[in-house]
Amino acid sequence: MNLVRTTLRSPLKLALLALLGLAAMLAAGLAGRWSPWLDAFSHFRVHFAVAAALLSLALLATRFRLVAASVLVLAIACLSTVPGARAWLGLSPVQAGLEPRAEDQPIYRLLQLNLRFNNPTPEKVLSLIGRTRPDIITLQEATPEWRARFQSLAHAYPHQIYCESIFGSAILSRRPLAEGTWAQCHTFGTLATATVDFGGRSVDVASIHMGWPWPRQQTWQIRAISKPLAALADTAIMGGDCNAAPWSAAVSHIARHGGLTVMPSVGPTWLWRRLPDALRFAGLPIDHVFSKGDVVVHSASKMAPAGSDHLPILVEFSLRPRPSEPLENAETATAAAETTAAAGATGG
Numbered sequence: 001m002n003l004v005r006t007t008l009r010s011p012l013k014l015a016l017l018a019l020l021g022l023a024a025m026l027a028a029g030l031a032g033r034w035s036p037w038l039d040a041f042s043h044f045r046v047h048f049a050v051a052a053a054l055l056s057l058a059l060l061a062t063r064f065r066l067v068a069a070s071v072l073v074l075a076i077a078c079l080s081t082v083p084g085a086r087a088w089l090g091l092s093p094v095q096a097g098l099e100p101r102a103e104d105q106p107i108y109r110l111l112q113l114n115l116r117f118n119n120p121t122p123e124k125v126l127s128l129i130g131r132t133r134p135d136i137i138t139l140q141e142a143t144p145e146w147r148a149r150f151q152s153l154a155h156a157y158p159h160q161i162y163c164e165s166i167f168g169s170a171i172l173s174r175r176p177l178a179e180g181t182w183a184q185c186h187t188f189g190t191l192a193t194a195t196v197d198f199g200g201r202s203v204d205v206a207s208i209h210m211g212w213p214w215p216r217q218q219t220w221q222i223r224a225i226s227k228p229l230a231a232l233a234d235t236a237i238m239g240g241d242c243n244a245a246p247w248s249a250a251v252s253h254i255a256r257h258g259g260l261t262v263m264p265s266v267g268p269t270w271l272w273r274r275l276p277d278a279l280r281f282a283g284l285p286i287d288h289v290f291s292k293g294d295v296v297v298h299s300a301s302k303m304a305p306a307g308s309d310h311l312p313i314l315v316e317f318s319l320r321p322r323p324s325e326p327l328e329n330a331e332t333a334t335a336a337a338e339t340t341a342a343a344g345a346t347g348g
Contacts, residue, residue, distance in 0.1 A: 015055060016064050022052040023071045026078050032249040036214035039249040043213065043284060046082060049075040082247050083265065098264065101298045105318040108198065109134035111303075112239030112289055114209070114270075114310035117141040117166050121307035122149055128306045129153065132314055135174050136196065138207035138239030142170035159196075163189035169207035169240070178202040187224040195233065201319055203295065204233040208240030213250065218243060222253050229258035235293030236260070237317065241270075241310060243286050251288065260290035266302050266313055273309040280311075287313055294320040 025041045026048050032039030041048070053075040059068035101107060111134035115125060126149065129137065137157070139146070147162050150172065154160070159173040161183040168189030176197050177183065183194040192207045208225070211217035232238075238260065244250035246265045255262050268283030287310055291297055296318050303312040 012059075012062060012064070015059060016067065019052060019055045019059060019064075019068065019071055022048050022055065023074055026052060026074055030078065030081070033252070036219040036250075040213040040215075042248045043245040043286075045078055045245065045247065047282070049078040098298055098300065099296050101316070102318065105321065106199065107298065107316050107318050108136070110136045110138065110237060110239055110289065110315045110317065111312060112138045112287060112315065113306065113312040114140040114241040114287065114308055115142060115146055116273075116308035116310065117143045117146075119307040122146070124306040125149075125308075126152065128303060128312060132303070134314065135198075136205055136237075137170075137172040138205070139170040139172065140168075140207065140209035140241045141166065142168050146170075159194075161185075161192055161194050163192045163207075165189040167209055167211070168192075169209045171205055171207050173205070184228070186228040187221060190221050191225045191228055193228060193232070198319060201294075202233065202235075203319070204236035206232065206236065206238035206240075208238055208242065208254070210240070210242045210244065210250070210254075212243050213248075218250060222250065222257070226257040229254065229260075232258050232260075233293070235295055235319070236291065237295045238290040239288070239313070239315070240290075241287050245285055246288060255290060258290065258292070260292045263289040263291065263297055263300055263315065266300050269302060269311045269313065270309060277305060287311070289313065289315050291317065294322075296320050 026045065028038045029042030029045050029048070032042040052071050056068040056072035056075065059065065062068070109132065111129065111132055113125070119125065142162055142164065143166055144164055147164065150157070150160060153172070157172040157174055159175070159177055161171040163169045163185035165188055169192040171183070171192050171194050173194070173196050178195040178197045181195040181202075183192065185192055190209060194205050195202050196205050210221055236258070238258070242251055242254060246262055251262055254260070265285045268280055268285050269287040271277065271280050271283035289297070289300065297315060298318065299316045301314050303314055306312055
Protein backbone atom coordinates (compact mmCIF):
# COMPACT_ATOMS: atom_id res chain seq x y z
CA MET A 1 0.00 0.00 0.00
CA ASN A 2 2.85 2.39 0.83
CA LEU A 3 4.45 1.58 -2.53
CA VAL A 4 1.23 2.47 -4.36
CA ARG A 5 0.92 5.75 -2.45
CA THR A 6 4.53 6.63 -3.18
CA THR A 7 4.05 5.87 -6.87
CA LEU A 8 0.90 7.99 -7.10
CA ARG A 9 2.70 10.92 -5.49
CA SER A 10 5.54 10.75 -8.02
CA PRO A 11 4.66 12.05 -11.53
CA LEU A 12 7.70 10.29 -12.98
CA LYS A 13 6.79 6.91 -11.52
CA LEU A 14 3.16 7.43 -12.52
CA ALA A 15 4.31 8.07 -16.10
CA LEU A 16 6.37 4.88 -15.99
CA LEU A 17 3.37 2.93 -14.72
CA ALA A 18 1.24 4.31 -17.58
CA LEU A 19 3.96 3.39 -20.08
CA LEU A 20 4.14 -0.18 -18.80
CA GLY A 21 0.34 -0.42 -18.98
CA LEU A 22 0.38 0.70 -22.63
CA ALA A 23 3.13 -1.80 -23.39
CA ALA A 24 1.08 -4.59 -21.80
CA MET A 25 -1.99 -3.69 -23.87
CA LEU A 26 0.08 -3.58 -27.06
CA ALA A 27 1.54 -7.01 -26.28
CA ALA A 28 -1.94 -8.37 -25.55
CA GLY A 29 -3.23 -7.12 -28.89
CA LEU A 30 -0.36 -8.79 -30.74
CA ALA A 31 -1.41 -12.10 -29.16
CA GLY A 32 -5.02 -11.63 -30.27
CA ARG A 33 -5.13 -14.74 -32.43
CA TRP A 34 -4.81 -16.84 -29.28
CA SER A 35 -7.83 -15.43 -27.47
CA PRO A 36 -10.79 -13.11 -28.15
CA TRP A 37 -10.15 -11.16 -24.94
CA LEU A 38 -6.58 -10.47 -26.03
CA ASP A 39 -7.81 -9.50 -29.49
CA ALA A 40 -10.06 -6.88 -27.88
CA PHE A 41 -6.91 -4.82 -27.24
CA SER A 42 -5.79 -4.99 -30.88
CA HIS A 43 -8.47 -2.65 -32.19
CA PHE A 44 -6.79 0.27 -30.41
CA ARG A 45 -3.28 -0.70 -31.52
CA VAL A 46 -2.60 2.58 -33.30
CA HIS A 47 -3.89 4.64 -30.38
CA PHE A 48 -1.88 2.67 -27.80
CA ALA A 49 1.26 2.73 -29.97
CA VAL A 50 1.14 6.48 -30.59
CA ALA A 51 0.52 7.18 -26.89
CA ALA A 52 3.33 4.81 -25.88
CA ALA A 53 5.74 6.36 -28.37
CA LEU A 54 5.06 9.89 -27.14
CA LEU A 55 5.38 8.88 -23.51
CA SER A 56 8.57 6.95 -24.26
CA LEU A 57 10.12 9.99 -25.89
CA ALA A 58 9.28 12.05 -22.81
CA LEU A 59 10.95 9.48 -20.54
CA LEU A 60 14.13 9.00 -22.60
CA ALA A 61 15.83 11.78 -20.64
CA THR A 62 15.06 10.18 -17.27
CA ARG A 63 16.56 7.32 -15.30
CA PHE A 64 13.94 5.07 -16.94
CA ARG A 65 15.51 5.56 -20.37
CA LEU A 66 16.13 1.87 -21.00
CA VAL A 67 12.50 0.98 -20.32
CA ALA A 68 11.37 3.93 -22.43
CA ALA A 69 13.62 2.91 -25.33
CA SER A 70 12.34 -0.66 -25.18
CA VAL A 71 8.70 0.41 -25.24
CA LEU A 72 9.45 2.85 -28.08
CA VAL A 73 10.79 -0.04 -30.15
CA LEU A 74 7.68 -2.06 -29.29
CA ALA A 75 5.40 0.82 -30.32
CA ILE A 76 7.17 1.21 -33.67
CA ALA A 77 7.02 -2.55 -34.23
CA CYS A 78 3.29 -2.55 -33.51
CA LEU A 79 2.68 0.25 -35.99
CA SER A 80 4.59 -1.74 -38.61
CA THR A 81 2.03 -4.56 -38.24
CA VAL A 82 -0.84 -2.28 -39.27
CA PRO A 83 -1.73 -3.14 -42.92
CA GLY A 84 -1.65 -0.02 -45.06
CA ALA A 85 -0.42 2.06 -42.11
CA ARG A 86 0.80 4.88 -44.35
CA ALA A 87 -2.62 5.19 -46.00
CA TRP A 88 -4.38 4.81 -42.63
CA LEU A 89 -2.32 7.70 -41.25
CA GLY A 90 -2.94 9.76 -44.39
CA LEU A 91 0.67 9.51 -45.62
CA SER A 92 -0.20 7.79 -48.92
CA PRO A 93 -3.38 7.18 -50.93
CA VAL A 94 -5.48 4.06 -50.39
CA GLN A 95 -5.27 3.44 -54.12
CA ALA A 96 -1.60 2.49 -53.67
CA GLY A 97 -2.79 -0.90 -52.45
CA LEU A 98 -5.38 -1.42 -55.20
CA GLU A 99 -5.32 -2.44 -58.84
CA PRO A 100 -5.51 0.14 -61.65
CA ARG A 101 -8.61 0.38 -63.79
CA ALA A 102 -8.74 -1.32 -67.18
CA GLU A 103 -10.23 0.86 -69.89
CA ASP A 104 -11.98 -2.07 -71.60
CA GLN A 105 -13.90 -3.24 -68.50
CA PRO A 106 -17.16 -1.90 -67.04
CA ILE A 107 -16.72 -0.24 -63.65
CA TYR A 108 -19.25 -0.83 -60.88
CA ARG A 109 -19.79 1.00 -57.60
CA LEU A 110 -20.56 -0.30 -54.13
CA LEU A 111 -21.62 2.00 -51.30
CA GLN A 112 -21.07 0.69 -47.76
CA LEU A 113 -22.75 2.44 -44.82
CA ASN A 114 -23.88 1.74 -41.29
CA LEU A 115 -27.02 3.88 -41.33
CA ARG A 116 -27.34 4.22 -37.54
CA PHE A 117 -30.78 3.12 -36.37
CA ASN A 118 -31.68 6.57 -34.99
CA ASN A 119 -29.97 8.70 -37.62
CA PRO A 120 -31.37 12.24 -37.09
CA THR A 121 -30.90 13.26 -40.75
CA PRO A 122 -32.05 10.38 -43.00
CA GLU A 123 -32.39 12.79 -45.90
CA LYS A 124 -28.58 12.99 -46.04
CA VAL A 125 -28.42 9.25 -46.75
CA LEU A 126 -30.97 9.52 -49.55
CA SER A 127 -29.08 12.50 -50.98
CA LEU A 128 -25.79 10.58 -50.84
CA ILE A 129 -27.29 7.67 -52.75
CA GLY A 130 -28.74 10.06 -55.31
CA ARG A 131 -25.36 11.74 -55.85
CA THR A 132 -23.19 8.63 -56.04
CA ARG A 133 -25.68 6.27 -57.75
CA PRO A 134 -23.93 3.04 -56.76
CA ASP A 135 -24.83 -0.26 -58.38
CA ILE A 136 -24.91 -2.03 -55.02
CA ILE A 137 -25.49 -0.69 -51.51
CA THR A 138 -24.59 -2.68 -48.38
CA LEU A 139 -26.25 -1.32 -45.25
CA GLN A 140 -26.31 -2.04 -41.53
CA GLU A 141 -28.75 -1.07 -38.77
CA ALA A 142 -31.45 -1.16 -41.45
CA THR A 143 -34.52 -0.94 -39.21
CA PRO A 144 -38.13 -1.13 -40.46
CA GLU A 145 -38.16 2.68 -40.41
CA TRP A 146 -35.26 2.73 -42.85
CA ARG A 147 -37.02 0.17 -45.05
CA ALA A 148 -40.02 2.50 -45.32
CA ARG A 149 -37.75 5.41 -46.28
CA PHE A 150 -36.00 3.39 -48.98
CA GLN A 151 -39.28 2.68 -50.72
CA SER A 152 -38.81 6.08 -52.34
CA LEU A 153 -35.80 4.55 -54.13
CA ALA A 154 -37.66 1.48 -55.38
CA HIS A 155 -37.68 2.77 -58.97
CA ALA A 156 -33.86 3.04 -58.97
CA TYR A 157 -33.20 0.09 -56.63
CA PRO A 158 -35.98 -2.42 -57.29
CA HIS A 159 -34.08 -5.26 -55.63
CA GLN A 160 -34.01 -4.66 -51.87
CA ILE A 161 -33.12 -7.30 -49.28
CA TYR A 162 -33.66 -6.65 -45.56
CA CYS A 163 -32.63 -8.79 -42.61
CA GLU A 164 -34.53 -6.70 -40.14
CA SER A 165 -33.62 -6.04 -36.55
CA ILE A 166 -32.26 -2.96 -34.84
CA PHE A 167 -28.82 -4.06 -36.03
CA GLY A 168 -29.91 -5.87 -39.20
CA SER A 169 -28.13 -5.91 -42.56
CA ALA A 170 -29.57 -4.98 -45.95
CA ILE A 171 -28.63 -4.95 -49.64
CA LEU A 172 -30.02 -2.60 -52.29
CA SER A 173 -29.29 -3.33 -55.94
CA ARG A 174 -29.94 -1.68 -59.28
CA ARG A 175 -29.14 -4.98 -60.93
CA PRO A 176 -31.37 -8.05 -60.82
CA LEU A 177 -30.73 -11.14 -58.77
CA ALA A 178 -29.30 -14.02 -60.75
CA GLU A 179 -32.01 -16.25 -62.17
CA GLY A 180 -32.94 -19.14 -59.92
CA THR A 181 -31.38 -17.60 -56.79
CA TRP A 182 -32.81 -15.89 -53.74
CA ALA A 183 -31.53 -13.70 -50.94
CA GLN A 184 -30.87 -15.11 -47.49
CA CYS A 185 -30.52 -13.81 -43.93
CA HIS A 186 -28.23 -15.44 -41.37
CA THR A 187 -27.85 -15.26 -37.58
CA PHE A 188 -30.50 -12.70 -36.70
CA GLY A 189 -29.54 -10.32 -39.50
CA THR A 190 -25.79 -10.47 -38.92
CA LEU A 191 -25.29 -11.44 -42.56
CA ALA A 192 -27.38 -10.82 -45.68
CA THR A 193 -26.44 -12.53 -48.95
CA ALA A 194 -27.70 -12.38 -52.52
CA THR A 195 -26.43 -13.43 -55.95
CA VAL A 196 -26.53 -10.47 -58.33
CA ASP A 197 -26.40 -10.53 -62.12
CA PHE A 198 -23.70 -8.17 -63.45
CA GLY A 199 -24.27 -8.25 -67.19
CA GLY A 200 -24.63 -12.01 -67.34
CA ARG A 201 -22.06 -12.79 -64.65
CA SER A 202 -23.19 -13.90 -61.21
CA VAL A 203 -21.52 -12.34 -58.17
CA ASP A 204 -22.38 -13.09 -54.56
CA VAL A 205 -22.98 -9.86 -52.64
CA ALA A 206 -23.07 -9.79 -48.84
CA SER A 207 -23.68 -7.26 -46.09
CA ILE A 208 -22.29 -8.01 -42.63
CA HIS A 209 -22.79 -6.39 -39.24
CA MET A 210 -20.81 -7.77 -36.33
CA GLY A 211 -21.44 -6.97 -32.68
CA TRP A 212 -18.90 -5.59 -30.25
CA PRO A 213 -15.71 -7.52 -29.41
CA TRP A 214 -15.21 -9.66 -26.31
CA PRO A 215 -16.92 -9.80 -23.87
CA ARG A 216 -19.85 -9.01 -26.17
CA GLN A 217 -21.33 -11.14 -28.97
CA GLN A 218 -18.69 -10.83 -31.72
CA THR A 219 -16.94 -14.13 -31.03
CA TRP A 220 -20.01 -16.35 -31.27
CA GLN A 221 -21.28 -14.41 -34.28
CA ILE A 222 -18.10 -15.21 -36.19
CA ARG A 223 -18.58 -18.89 -35.41
CA ALA A 224 -22.29 -18.74 -36.32
CA ILE A 225 -21.73 -17.22 -39.78
CA SER A 226 -18.68 -19.32 -40.66
CA LYS A 227 -20.72 -21.73 -42.81
CA PRO A 228 -22.66 -19.03 -44.74
CA LEU A 229 -19.36 -17.26 -45.39
CA ALA A 230 -17.79 -20.49 -46.61
CA ALA A 231 -20.79 -20.97 -48.93
CA LEU A 232 -20.15 -17.71 -50.79
CA ALA A 233 -19.44 -18.28 -54.47
CA ASP A 234 -15.95 -18.17 -55.92
CA THR A 235 -16.55 -14.54 -56.95
CA ALA A 236 -18.00 -12.33 -54.23
CA ILE A 237 -17.90 -8.88 -52.66
CA MET A 238 -18.98 -8.02 -49.12
CA GLY A 239 -19.32 -4.72 -47.29
CA GLY A 240 -19.96 -4.25 -43.62
CA ASP A 241 -19.41 -2.87 -40.17
CA CYS A 242 -17.25 -5.47 -38.44
CA ASN A 243 -16.74 -3.52 -35.20
CA ALA A 244 -13.14 -4.64 -35.55
CA ALA A 245 -9.94 -3.12 -36.94
CA PRO A 246 -8.56 -4.56 -40.19
CA TRP A 247 -5.43 -5.91 -38.47
CA SER A 248 -7.41 -7.73 -35.77
CA ALA A 249 -7.79 -11.49 -35.46
CA ALA A 250 -11.56 -11.01 -35.75
CA VAL A 251 -11.33 -9.57 -39.27
CA SER A 252 -8.78 -12.25 -40.20
CA HIS A 253 -11.20 -14.96 -39.05
CA ILE A 254 -14.05 -13.45 -41.10
CA ALA A 255 -11.86 -13.24 -44.18
CA ARG A 256 -10.54 -16.78 -43.72
CA HIS A 257 -13.99 -18.32 -43.30
CA GLY A 258 -15.14 -16.73 -46.57
CA GLY A 259 -11.89 -17.09 -48.51
CA LEU A 260 -11.99 -13.31 -48.80
CA THR A 261 -9.41 -10.53 -48.98
CA VAL A 262 -10.06 -7.37 -46.99
CA MET A 263 -9.63 -4.13 -48.92
CA PRO A 264 -6.85 -1.75 -47.78
CA SER A 265 -8.20 0.41 -44.98
CA VAL A 266 -9.51 3.89 -45.83
CA GLY A 267 -8.73 4.98 -42.27
CA PRO A 268 -11.00 5.81 -39.33
CA THR A 269 -14.66 5.48 -40.26
CA TRP A 270 -16.29 5.45 -36.81
CA LEU A 271 -16.26 8.13 -34.14
CA TRP A 272 -18.28 8.30 -30.95
CA ARG A 273 -21.24 10.46 -31.88
CA ARG A 274 -20.72 12.84 -28.94
CA LEU A 275 -17.30 13.89 -30.25
CA PRO A 276 -16.85 16.59 -32.92
CA ASP A 277 -16.14 15.41 -36.45
CA ALA A 278 -12.82 17.27 -36.31
CA LEU A 279 -11.56 14.37 -34.18
CA ARG A 280 -12.42 11.79 -36.84
CA PHE A 281 -8.71 11.04 -37.25
CA ALA A 282 -8.79 9.53 -33.75
CA GLY A 283 -11.68 7.20 -34.57
CA LEU A 284 -11.58 3.53 -35.47
CA PRO A 285 -11.35 1.87 -38.94
CA ILE A 286 -14.12 -0.70 -38.45
CA ASP A 287 -16.03 -0.53 -41.77
CA HIS A 288 -14.62 -2.81 -44.46
CA VAL A 289 -15.10 -4.22 -47.93
CA PHE A 290 -14.00 -7.78 -48.71
CA SER A 291 -13.72 -9.48 -52.08
CA LYS A 292 -12.54 -12.62 -53.82
CA GLY A 293 -12.37 -14.33 -57.18
CA ASP A 294 -12.85 -12.17 -60.25
CA VAL A 295 -13.73 -9.01 -58.29
CA VAL A 296 -11.01 -6.40 -58.82
CA VAL A 297 -11.16 -3.37 -56.50
CA HIS A 298 -9.82 -0.18 -58.09
CA SER A 299 -10.55 2.61 -55.64
CA ALA A 300 -12.00 3.26 -52.22
CA SER A 301 -12.83 6.56 -50.57
CA LYS A 302 -14.57 7.87 -47.49
CA MET A 303 -17.56 10.07 -48.20
CA ALA A 304 -18.85 13.03 -46.21
CA PRO A 305 -20.84 12.25 -43.03
CA ALA A 306 -24.49 11.34 -43.64
CA GLY A 307 -25.90 11.66 -40.14
CA SER A 308 -24.45 8.37 -38.88
CA ASP A 309 -21.53 7.83 -36.51
CA HIS A 310 -20.00 5.82 -39.38
CA LEU A 311 -18.67 7.34 -42.59
CA PRO A 312 -19.87 5.94 -45.94
CA ILE A 313 -17.31 4.16 -48.11
CA LEU A 314 -17.58 4.23 -51.91
CA VAL A 315 -15.73 1.46 -53.75
CA GLU A 316 -15.20 1.10 -57.49
CA PHE A 317 -14.59 -2.39 -58.83
CA SER A 318 -14.74 -4.45 -61.99
CA LEU A 319 -14.88 -8.13 -62.88
CA ARG A 320 -11.77 -9.76 -64.28
CA PRO A 321 -12.41 -11.01 -67.83
CA ARG A 322 -12.77 -14.74 -68.23
CA PRO A 323 -9.97 -16.35 -70.25
CA SER A 324 -12.44 -17.27 -72.99
CA GLU A 325 -14.22 -13.90 -72.99
CA PRO A 326 -13.49 -12.01 -76.24
CA LEU A 327 -12.60 -8.33 -76.01
CA GLU A 328 -15.68 -7.35 -77.99
CA ASN A 329 -17.87 -8.94 -75.28
CA ALA A 330 -16.17 -6.79 -72.67
CA GLU A 331 -16.75 -3.70 -74.79
CA THR A 332 -20.42 -4.65 -75.16
CA ALA A 333 -20.71 -5.09 -71.40
CA THR A 334 -19.13 -1.66 -70.89
CA ALA A 335 -21.67 -0.05 -73.21
CA ALA A 336 -24.51 -1.88 -71.46
CA ALA A 337 -23.28 -0.70 -68.06
CA GLU A 338 -23.11 2.90 -69.26
CA THR A 339 -26.63 2.65 -70.70
CA THR A 340 -27.96 1.24 -67.42
CA ALA A 341 -26.28 3.97 -65.41
CA ALA A 342 -27.70 6.65 -67.70
CA ALA A 343 -31.19 5.16 -67.43
CA GLY A 344 -30.89 5.09 -63.64
CA ALA A 345 -29.80 8.71 -63.55
CA THR A 346 -32.79 9.74 -65.63
CA GLY A 347 -35.17 7.78 -63.40
CA GLY A 348 -33.62 9.05 -60.12
